[in-house]
Amino acid sequence: MSVEKPKIVFVLGGPGAGKGTQCSRIVDRFQFTHLSAGDLLREERSREGSEFGNLIEDYIRNGKIVPVEVTCSLLENAMKASGKSRFLIDGFPRNQDNLDGWNRQMSEKVDFQFVFFFDCGEDVCVKRCLGRGQSGSGRTDDNLDSLKKRISTYNNDSLPIIKFFEGAGQVKRIDASPDAEEVFGEVEKIFVASGF
Numbered sequence: 251m252s253v254e255k256p257k258i259v260f261v262l263g264g265p266g267a268g269k270g271t272q273c274s275r276i277v278d279r280f281q282f283t284h285l286s287a288g289d290l291l292r293e294e295r296s297r298e299g300s301e302f303g304n305l306i307e308d309y310i311r312n313g314k315i316v317p318v319e320v321t322c323s324l325l326e327n328a329m330k331a332s333g334k335s336r337f338l339i340d341g342f343p344r345n346q347d348n349l350d351g352w353n354r355q356m357s358e359k360v361d362f363q364f365v366f367f368f369d370c371g372e373d374v375c376v377k378r379c380l381g382r383g384q385s386g387s388g389r390t391d392d393n394l395d396s397l398k399k400r401i402s403t404y405n406n407d408s409l410p411i412i413k414f415f416e417g418a419g420q421v422k423r424i425d426a427s428p429d430a431e432e433v434f435g436e437v438e439k440i441f442v443a444s445g446f
């Protein structure tokens with residue numbers, strides 16, 4: 251008996267591009283489960299007795315990418331615990347270490363579909379994150395100091411990964427600068443055209 255592998259869509263883009271916002275809309279409209287690597291890391295940071303709490307907080311505050319052994323295990327555990335079969339993996343893979351770790355641990359176990367790339371200018375991203383901080387996100391990285399580091403990590407480490415997938419013809423790019431409603435209109439078209 252062959253068991254179908256879970257379908258995976260990676261969701262990438264700059265900090266504050268609107269990945270989480272669009273993922274929750276996709277979940278409402280299509281049968282996907284949203285797993286945000288950042289959310290899973292923040293949960294693990296706050297979990298009592300976590301051996302990684304301090305390390306994760308240091309990485310998050312400084313906009314650095316946590317070693318993949320931690321993040322990939324959190325993702326795999328969350329996938330298993332959900333019992334679901336379609337996942338939006340938001341904010342991962344963010345650098346070469348993430349991608350290599352995923353390929354070692356997960357790629358054989360899943361049915362990778364494509365990368366959703368929410369493309370958004372730096373100024374808009376920063377403005378959205380600062381706005382989110384002012385609205386009480388409680389995030390320790392929605393401040394200008396952390397944002398400079400997050401943007402630098404995005405440009406140096408994450409964009410090359412998006413370019414790698416682009417070279418393989420696996421990226422669906424969306425202009426993420428319009429309002430959330432308009433962006434979702436484009437997202438919907440891509441999901442429908444992809445058979446979801």
Ligand SMILES: Nc1ncnc2c1ncn2[C@@H]1O[C@H](COP(=O)(O)OP(=O)(O)OP(=O)(O)O)[C@@H](O)[C@H]1O
Pocket residue numbers: 263264265266267268269270271272288341378379381382426427428429430431433
């Ligand atoms: N298209 C949009 N237009 C204006 N504001 C938006 C748009 N999409 C999201 N926002 C707002 O911008 C902020 C960041 O959005 P969101 O959390 O979805 O981004 P993200 O890409 O998941 O960020 P991060 O990578 O930092 O977790 C939120 O306050 C959200 O309400």
Ligand SMILES: Nc1ccn([C@@H]2O[C@H](COP(=O)(O)O)[C@@H](O)[C@H]2O)c(=O)n1
Pocket residue numbers: 265266286287288289291309310311312313314315316317321340341342343344348391400
């Ligand atoms: N693959 C990842 C994803 C996230 N992080 C860390 O979490 C921070 C916040 O991520 P968001 O996606 O919620 O913005 C990010 O700046 C990293 O420090 C990570 O290490 N690896």
